[in-house]
Amino acid sequence: MQVLNRRQLLIQGGLLLGVSLTPLSKLALAAIEDSQSGSGHTFLSGSLKTTLAIITDIIIPATDTPGAVAAGVPDFIEQMLSRCVHSMEAQEWLAEFRKFQLESGFNALSKEQQLAAVKSLDEQLGQVPFYSTIKELTLVGYYTSEIGGSVELQHDPVPGPYNEIPLKNIARAWS
Amino acid sequence: MNTDYDIIVVGSGMSGGYAAKEFCEKGYKTLVLDRGEPLEHGQYKTEFLPPWSMEYRGRVPEDELATEQPIQRKSYALTDFTKHHFINDKDNPYQQDQPFTWIRSAKVGGKSLLWARQSYRWNALDFAANAQDGHGIDWPIRYNDIAPWYDYVEPFIGIAGSEEGLEVLPDGKFLPPLPMNTVEREIKAKLERAFPGRKLIPARVAHLTQPQPEHLALGRGMCMARNECQRGCSWGGYYSSLSGALAAAKKTNNMTLRANAQVQQVLYGEQSGRATGVAYVDTKTGKRIEVSARIIFMCASTLASVQILLNSRSAAFPNGIGNRSTVLGHYIMDHVGAVGARGDVPGHLDMYYKGRRPGGVYLPRFRNLETPRNDYLRGFGFQGSAERRDWRRGINQQGIGAELKQQLRSPGGWKFILAGYGEVLPDYNNKVYLHETLKDKWGMPQLVTDVAYGENAIKMKKDIQHSAAEMLTAAGLNNVESFDYNVSPGGFVHEMGGACMGKDPKTSYLNQWNQSHEVSNLFVTDGAAFSSISCVNPSITFMALTARAADYAVKQMKTGNL
Ligand SMILES: Cc1cc2nc3c(=O)[nH]c(=O)nc-3n(C[C@H](O)[C@H](O)[C@H](O)COP(=O)(O)OP(=O)(O)OC[C@H]3O[C@@H](n4cnc5c(N)ncnc54)[C@H](O)[C@@H]3O)c2cc1C
Numbered sequence: 001m002q003v004l005n006r007r008q009l010l011i012q013g014g015l016l017l018g019v020s021l022t023p024l025s026k027l028a029l030a031a032i033e034d035s036q037s038g039s040g041h042t043f044l045s046g047s048l049k050t051t052l053a054i055i056t057d058i059i060i061p062a063t064d065t066p067g068a069v070a071a072g073v074p075d076f077i078e079q080m081l082s083r084c085v086h087s088m089e090a091q092e093w094l095a096e097f098r099k100f101q102l103e104s105g106f107n108a109l110s111k112e113q114q115l116a117a118v119k120s121l122d123e124q125l126g127q128v129p130f131y132s133t134i135k136e137l138t139l140v141g142y143y144t145s146e147i148g149g150s151v152e153l154q155h156d157p158v159p160g161p162y163n164e165i166p167l168k169n170i171a172r173a174w175s
Numbered sequence: 176m177n178t179d180y181d182i183i184v185v186g187s188g189m190s191g192g193y194a195a196k197e198f199c200e201k202g203y204k205t206l207v208l209d210r211g212e213p214l215e216h217g218q219y220k221t222e223f224l225p226p227w228s229m230e231y232r233g234r235v236p237e238d239e240l241a242t243e244q245p246i247q248r249k250s251y252a253l254t255d256f257t258k259h260h261f262i263n264d265k266d267n268p269y270q271q272d273q274p275f276t277w278i279r280s281a282k283v284g285g286k287s288l289l290w291a292r293q294s295y296r297w298n299a300l301d302f303a304a305n306a307q308d309g310h311g312i313d314w315p316i317r318y319n320d321i322a323p324w325y326d327y328v329e330p331f332i333g334i335a336g337s338e339e340g341l342e343v344l345p346d347g348k349f350l351p352p353l354p355m356n357t358v359e360r361e362i363k364a365k366l367e368r369a370f371p372g373r374k375l376i377p378a379r380v381a382h383l384t385q386p387q388p389e390h391l392a393l394g395r396g397m398c399m400a401r402n403e404c405q406r407g408c409s410w411g412g413y414y415s416s417l418s419g420a421l422a423a424a425k426k427t428n429n430m431t432l433r434a435n436a437q438v439q440q441v442l443y444g445e446q447s448g449r450a451t452g453v454a455y456v457d458t459k460t461g462k463r464i465e466v467s468a469r470i471i472f473m474c475a476s477t478l479a480s481v482q483i484l485l486n487s488r489s490a491a492f493p494n495g496i497g498n499r500s501t502v503l504g505h506y507i508m509d510h511v512g513a514v515g516a517r518g519d520v521p522g523h524l525d526m527y528y529k530g531r532r533p534g535g536v537y538l539p540r541f542r543n544l545e546t547p548r549n550d551y552l553r554g555f556g557f558q559g560s561a562e563r564r565d566w567r568r569g570i571n572q573q574g575i576g577a578e579l580k581q582q583l584r585s586p587g588g589w590k591f592i593l594a595g596y597g598e599v600l601p602d603y604n605n606k607v608y609l610h611e612t613l614k615d616k617w618g619m620p621q622l623v624t625d626v627a628y629g630e631n632a633i634k635m636k637k638d639i640q641h642s643a644a645e646m647l648t649a650a651g652l653n654n655v656e657s658f659d660y661n662v663s664p665g666g667f668v669h670e671m672g673g674a675c676m677g678k679d680p681k682t683s684y685l686n687q688w689n690q691s692h693e694v695s696n697l698f699v700t701d702g703a704a705f706s707s708i709s710c711v712n713p714s715i716t717f718m719a720l721t722a723r724a725a726d727y728a729v730k731q732m733k734t735g736n737l
Pocket of ligand 1 (some may be wrong): 186187188189209210211250252278281282284287289290292294295437439453475476477479480488667687712713714715717
């Protein structure tokens with residue numbers, strides 16, 4: 001019952017597959033330069049940060065509980081990509097992400113167009129590696145945050161002995 | 176005899192902890208030496224941290240894994256919550272002629288802190304198999320020799336389990352079992368109908384489902400179903416050397432426990448013909464220290480004990496103490512596994528659970544019992560469990576927005592998994608030895624592993640995978656998918672052999688009391704002593720044999736033989 005590690009997940013998610021290195025790594029370099037000139041975080045530039053935040057909040061929006069941005073998901077994703085995956089994989093991700101942003105002109109789109117763009121990425125889930133990574137890290141980041149793990153879902157630090165219970169006794173799943 | 180201590184125990188983990196308890200309780204001054212850093216029961220720094228208070232939510236940065244723990248990271252149990260309980264690979268190198276994953280602990284208490292608590296008795300066939308099929312060295316003991324010692328250690332450890340009356344998986348002295356859930360009960364009924372003779376039973380685990388007075392007296396309490404055991408558990412809800420045996424040994428005031436003490440050699444007295452003590456290096460100061468005792472118990476874990484013994488060279492024993500047979504280091508085994516099947520279980524959507532159950536179900540061995548197969552020898556068992564899918568199911572599913580969030584607010588459907596653990600044949604060619612020149616930073620010669628799965632194991636693996644899928648299909652699961660993660664030896668952390676017990680000093684290292692054939696006051700009672708590997712998890716058998724050997728050593732001291 002081995003839990004897949006990041007690297008295996010990325011490989012399964014195809015981030016390492018079907019990616020031609022040369023053109024992408026040029027883009028990656030550009031993105032890194034871009035990010036170094038940006039403010040705040042070291043991994044993404046300001047405009048890429050904005051794109052990421054919008055996408056995560058479309059995946060997990062605020063409803064009766066706060067959404068991805070309120071739960072700090074974009075920062076979490078940057079942190080994961082800059083520290084917790086192989087740097088080459090992260091750079092490939094960055095290149096693809098930047099390409100998507102440039103080609104779609106994402107930040108300038110209307111709200112409806114942005115939603116439609118993410119919907120279309122989601123319909124191709126599994127075939128667009130950079131998006132699969134964003135979706136995965138959005139869910140992981142959200143449900144392991146205090147908001148996702150203890151407001152949206154239920155945190156149960158000391159359950160006491162294991163017991164079967166009818167589902168109707170419980171308002172929300174355990175995180 | 177004028178010695179610093181009566182007994183020296185090398186290692187404070189599963190086996191060493193138990194040895195310390197036995198000797199201390201019988202009044203012997205016992206020195207326990209452990210390479211790991213000190214750790215007090217209850218001082219578990221990540222125990223109460225939710226994921227959001229961890230910088231990386233439980234993940235370990237990639238560059239840190241790659242440089243500090245490239246081997247340990249292969250354990251599913253290594254996270255940012257637990258990494259400090261695993262050894263630093265950079266400081267503790269070894270060489271691999273063939274891939275071998277050597278998982279090691281970093282703290283006093285050893286891997287007893289890290290284990291998955293699965294606890295099964297070996298059966299009569301396990302001890303007879305070598306004699307029957309001619310592989311490996313015939314065990315000098317049989318089930319009846321060890322049965323009373325299971326009876327003895329189980330109540331102290333505290334094992335939750337159900338009495339089933341099966342010859343293939345003897346019952347023990349159990350606390351109430353962990354409950355099987357509604358899905359597991361349904362699968363049990365269907366499986367047992369489709370495959371007469373097979374059983375699906377509650378996993379037997381070292382968790383206190385109903386603490387007894389002897390547990391409470393040590394400060395242990397009921398398991399809280401947190402299932403974050405590898406961080407350490409200050410309830411003592413699961414058995415570890417720290418919460419159990421070392422706590423008991425400490426109470427006697429007969430134990431001296433020294434951490435950061437890397438034992439490098441067992442010392443031999445040419446005159447007396449006995450082991451006189453051990454030499455260790457204080458890893459904080461680099462100082463080499465010698466200490467003496469009447470009796471030495473080696474419990475540093477299978478490969479580490481063998482490494483120390485191989486390094487204990489003298490004029491009388493140029494190949495390592497007690498090793499005139501040169502069998503020391505041979506017959507290294509680990510289980511074969513990471514093979515099985517999983518699938519979705521329809522229905523039961525009105526049922527859920529509270530608590531993270533620290534164990535699921537077990538399906539005992541059914542192969543090569545009455546009707547031998549002609550493609551491979553010996554057998555395998557399965558661990559498994561049914562649970563509902565959690566929010567992670569959203570990762571690979573289409574869907575975004577409020578609808579996705581609403582969906583993940585409820586648990587998903589049920590899934591069930593069976594993962595097999597198979598017995599490998601003991602093989603003389605699977606060995607470890609000392610590197611001629613490479614040493615670690617404290618001067619200990621590095622171990623080299625030369626261990627691989629044989630043809631028998633590879634054929635068995637195919638059958639494990641096939642049987643798992645076949646059973647899940649018969650039990651009515653959907654989307655049944657079988658898997659084989661191709662894990663290298665060592666990856667199951669059930670390494671055994673290297674200083675095998677046997678009747679003949681020419682072909683084995685230890686006699687029927689875990690005692691060196693050639694050096695009477697030297698005992699090895701961890702997995703190194705094992706002449707075969709069964710298909711069940713080994714740790715309670717390490718403890719049972721350790722208690723038995725300690726009892727023998729005490730009786731020998733009393734009659735003046737030791
Ligand atoms: C993730 C995981 C899951 C597991 N699940 C199970 C399970 O479900 N059931 C089961 O039965 N087993 C399980 N195991 C295996 C179990 O942990 C071991 O079988 C058991 O701990 C071995 O006991 P030991 O006393 O031989 O070694 P350890 O418990 O490892 O103790 C050895 C001690 O010796 C010390 N030492 C090593 N070298 C030296 C030296 N040179 N000088 C001084 N001290 C030294 C170490 O620091 C350590 O403290 C699991 C292990 C892991 C890692």
